[in-house]
Amino acid sequence: MVSAVLQTSFLGDMILTTPLIERLAREGEVHVVATPANAAVLAHHPAVASVIVYDKRQADAGFTGLRRVAARLRDTRATTAYMAQGSWRTAALARLAGVPSVGFDTSAGRWLYSRHVAYRKDWHHAQRLWALASAPREASLPAPGQLRPSLYPGASDDAHVMALLAAAGVGAGDPLIALAPGSVWATKRWPSYDALASALVSQLPDVRIVVIGAAGDAPLAAAISGAVNQRGGRAVIDATGKLSLLGSAALLSRCAVLATNDSAPLHLASAMNTPTVALFGPTVPAMGFGPLAERHVVLGRDALTCRPCSAHGGEACPLGHWKCMRDIEPSAVAAQVVRETRASQ
Template identity: 60%
Template sequence: MASSLVIQTSFLGDTVLTTPLLAQLARRGDVDVVTTAASAALLANNPAVRSVIVYDKRGVDRGLPGFVALAKRLRKTPYDVAFLAQGSFRSAALALAAGVPSRVGFDTSSGRWLYSRRVTFRDDLHHAARLLRLARPNGRPAMADELRPLLYPGDAERHAVDALFARHGVTAGERLVALAPGSVWATKRWPGFAELAALLQLDVRIVIVGGSDDAALAHAIVSAAPSAIDATGQLSLLASAELIGRAGVLVTNDSAPLHL
């Protein structure tokens, strides 16, 4: 049984799209994941993951001291192979410094010179399919069900959504539309959410999801559609995934909720 280390320290959506790769690798043996503090929450309860190792590369682990400390920690586990799902030079150097003998990543990555095996980056594939190819570069094409994001909300997340719905009088069977107006990039924020909510509010129940940074965007939507529920900043990432799973429709920008 092979022991795998997956390094994915990019954005939240990238971590979600890495979960099919984790499921594939778990069939071969133990899988540990190096990721950011924010993304670590998305991997809670995931049966494919033995251990989540937080790398706060812009916080307490920033700079060379944090890099060296993490490399020393990783060296304590004899990994057979590292999969560089996030292709930076730093990620590749971390796998090398951790003493992982086999390092796999894409041939377009900035860290490719430190890889022991390079996989062709396919522009014609969805990113989840590309990531899955790291584990089987010459295998059969991925089936659609193999590419579905795999998140595992637990009882705490289900109870949080139940409580939110109870506070706002959402009843079983009520048609629900989730809106996710936020994005890290202002250029990715569609300006039509408030207008859409105003059109929908008479026919469906609207719930706005996102982080606390999205409060101003949510306020504009509620101003246009007073019956909309503002859940921004009230739910964890996994609880947001639970809520989105209960909605009939999600309208979102190109950001994390798209992948949840």
């Protein structure tokens, strides 16, 4: 059996698609259609036969690009396309390639699918995606913890991490705590990572803090670094913009714990089984995107009736007070990070 998996959504969605890909790979070749950014994260993955890059916003924009990518998809000889992303555009891609498709009954492109699977709001997204490969009875569905995603950093990713840590004076056994203060969505960015870092320095003076994220997160890393300097703590390692996605995954595999917002690093940590302290504000784990590392803690203001207020978290709090994030106490987060760090030592 040859399968195609179409996933052109956000990075976190791509990572959560890997259990489905692994499941399909047990029965034959799996070819994945992915955005350029998501394609990079699948490098070295043993369950992926090939990645077809679909640069839907630039190189492959428009109908000409769609037909070009459809021709590549047709060349794989896939017999089923699993629609992990539900737009009409990816549905049209499968239809143009002549590959029968299976996708969620709520997706925008469902009119073009050959078969529909119920989109279960009450399931983790890894379960929802896994269920595309069949329509299992709920009793036979693996628990979220059994559907931990998988990534495979390569030798060069490991080498970059080792060079970064060596340059910062980190020894082989030195404990590391990762902080991921960024998010594409402003209301998802917890504003107190600097206060958290200050608290960690006094409670865990031997531990080094490393900040991960995109290049645009450098100002957040600088604020954390400044707070630690003021406390006289050991220098913060700023890895923002310095590592590939798989490099960040490799770094996380080396960390005792990650403190993160509801954003891509959370899913990288799930894939590397790095203990995770996740901070949820305008979104909630019940939406299906909670951490899957064996050891994880979710912190959020459960009593706020306005949560969740959007699917992704917006650019500004619609109520103006942003209590879902402002009211998460740095001391409470620090207590969980310290606990997980000690448990990892």
